[in-house]
Amino acid sequence: MSRLGHPDDLSGEREGERPAHSAFHVRLRRETAPQHETLERQLALLDPELSLDRYRLVLESFHGFYAAVESELPRLAATAPPLGFPLRARAELLERDLLALGLSRSDIAGLPRGADLPRLCRTEHLAGCLYVLEGACLGGQVIAKALRGRLSLTDDHGLSFFVGDGSTTGARWRLVLGWLEDLVRRGALAHEIVASARETFCSLGCWVELMGASR
Numbered sequence: 001m002s003r004l005g006h007p008d009d010l011s012g013e014r015e016g017e018r019p020a021h022s023a024f025h026v027r028l029r030r031e032t033a034p035q036h037e038t039l040e041r042q043l044a045l046l047d048p049e050l051s052l053d054r055y056r057l058v059l060e061s062f063h064g065f066y067a068a069v070e071s072e073l074p075r076l077a078a079t080a081p082p083l084g085f086p087l088r089a090r091a092e093l094l095e096r097d098l099l100a101l102g103l104s105r106s107d108i109a110g111l112p113r114g115a116d117l118p119r120l121c122r123t124e125h126l127a128g129c130l131y132v133l134e135g136a137c138l139g140g141q142v143i144a145k146a147l148r149g150r151l152s153l154t155d156d157h158g159l160s161f162f163v164g165d166g167s168t169t170g171a172r173w174r175l176v177l178g179w180l181e182d183l184v185r186r187g188a189l190a191h192e193i194v195a196s197a198r199e200t201f202c203s204l205g206c207w208v209e210l211m212g213a214s215r
Contacts, residue, residue, distance in 0.1 A: 022181045024190060028131055031194045035201035042208055044215040045143050052151045054213065056101050059094055059161065060111055061211035065204050067091040068114040069129065076126040081186060085175040090133070093161040100157045114207045118199040124189050127180055128196025132204070134176045137164045 043058060044050070070091050077083055098108050119125050140162035147153050147162070155163045165172055184190050208214055 022177065024181055024184050025177055027190070028180070028194060028197060032131075032197045032201060035198045035205070039201050039205045039208070042205055042214040046146050047215060050151070052101070054215075055147075055151060055153075055158075056098070056103075057211060057213035058208070059097050059101070060103075061208045061213040062161065062204075063091055063094040063098065063108065064112050064211065065114040065117075065207045066094060066133075068117055069120070069133070069200075072117070072120040073126065073129070076120060076123065080123040080126055081179075081183060083175075084179055085172055088165075090161060090164070093164065096160045097158050100160075112211070114203070116203060116206060118196060118203045122192075123183065124192035125196045127183055127188065127193045128198075129200045130176060131180060131193070131197045132200040134173060137169050138173060140164050141166075141169055 045055070045058065070087070070089060073087055077087060095105075095108050099105070118129055120129065141164070144155065144159050144162040147159060148155070151158070153159050180193070183193070
């Protein structure tokens with residue numbers, strides 16, 4: 001599997017530092033597992049046969065998806081209970097990686113943007129989407145570790161997206177989980193958050209497939 005990021009997998013985090021498994025976190029993990037596993041099989045970023053060309057295609061497809069989704073998140077966050085953590089512009093990290101892999105800024109500007117996005121109309125949609133995007137940062141640590149030195153990739157040359165927040169990833173994830181749990185305590189609809197997370201996984205998977213970046 002690619003280890004895109006199961007929301008409990010953080011390479012290098014000490015056991016005592018792993019985030020607590022709240023009831024809602026466990027539910028999210030369980031009920032999104034099929035969609036998450038399908039996406040991991042599509043990406044297969046730890047496949048020994050991974051080529052630089054397909055890796056670049058994955059980054060291009062991610063850029064189209066993240067750039068489109070991230071443009072919608074501040075609007076939703078402005079009306080949601082305070083996050084307690086800043087939104088991250090992961091699309092900028094993808095742009096940095098694509099520049100390192102030989103694309104020009106005009107090439108990147110011309111890349112297709114995701115059109116069939118997950119619904120982003122209410123706080124529950126924001127929550128489900130962030131569960132997926134922030135969870136992917138955990139798996140990014142595993143992927144970065146595995147790909148360092150392969151395909152001429154380094155943290156500063158092609159791996160910025162997967163390195164992400166580096167050693168602070170675990171602490172950020174705990175803040176995300178705390179926010180999600182608090183939302184449910186405040187009365188947010190848990191089933192809608194789960195549905196949004198599933199939809200986000202599926203939307204990204206469909207986009208990766210459409211862009212020809214699947215294994």
